[in-house]
Amino acid sequence: MFRLLKTESFKLSNKLKSWLGPLLIMVLVLIAFPLSIDISQYDLEKFYFSIIVVSLLMTSFVATEGMFEEDFEDGSLEQEFLIEKDFYKLVLSKIIVYVCLIGIPIAFIGALFSFANGVAIGSFAKVFLLLILSNLLLFNLFAFGNALSINKGAMLGVLSSLPLALPVIILLGRAIRSIQFGDGFSSIIALMFGLGLILSAMMPLIISAALKTHID
């Protein structure tokens, strides 16, 4: 597992486009969206979270697009299958590395922009935590979509898994309201954390089976 974590983080950190692209998209949307609509500072404070939710969905979507495609194309998946006999550890490692190298910076950028747009400094940690957990859930779901259609263009699969992301968006909306009105935040975070753990344990099993079907 440590070998895989080391390998995957080395690979991702050397693919500038894969990790920098989503971060730049996040920054671009967070800057461009408020500038492009005519709303007052007061309204912006209210609506800014919605912008973050949409950017988060978009960046997770882009970040996971090539998660397995390259390994499938160059034969690395077959090599990994010979070593590990399945893909559970590989998938888990990839999701962990993606969350650490892309998800956490995205969450930080999101929290920073929230603060810059009038959200109280006291809520910075809450927003940061919320965005990390959302990324964990979204990366799991989109990784599944990516694995489904790996030989037909990964974007198609990621698109097909988009409906699965809707409950995450609803939860995220609830959590944001709880930050704004200061009520029930911890229970929603606990729910998201639990869901994150379950998805992180189960999704690699399903994705592993999908990948095995593709290389068979």
Place this chain on the structure above:
Amino acid sequence: MTLVSAQNITYSINENKLFHNLSFGVNSGEGLHIKGGNGSGKSTLLRIILGITTPTKGLIKRCSEDLKISYLGHKNAIKNYLTPIENLELLFNDVEIKIAYEWLYKFNLSHVQDELAASLSFGQQKKLALIRVLAQSPELIVLDEPFVGLDQTAADQLNHFLEEQLSEGVGLIFTSHINPKISCKVLDLEAKNV
């Protein structure tokens, strides 16, 4: 010791039998050359031996679940955005990487070790992929068309290295259109005999 054996392997695609009731075994220090024309099922048979593809019928037995197998298929498993050294470091630990460096020198790739793999020629990429296979100190080597893309010198070198591996007790299964200079058994998929 028999490293791997195939018993009555049959593989069908859409009810067309690619091969039927194939049985063979490979011992330590023994080579098996799988021959056959295009589409005769050479690569599929290799993938069945490796457990990547499931046969329609039959059984593949290995001497141990932990049998260390190195495989090179049609895809090189080389990351183009990394250098040859970095590609090897992905796979090997600090001790094994020293063996991999020696292989880089033997295959005459030392002078390009710090260039991106994308800038290497097809033959050089193939050599790098072969180094991945040979430096793993495997018990069984499985190669799909290993001579494709190699010049005569490199092909002779590979023949020599594979002979060396055989003499050290490593098992070898490979497909090739050309007749290699390696003393080994031949499985002809068109004649269906060993």
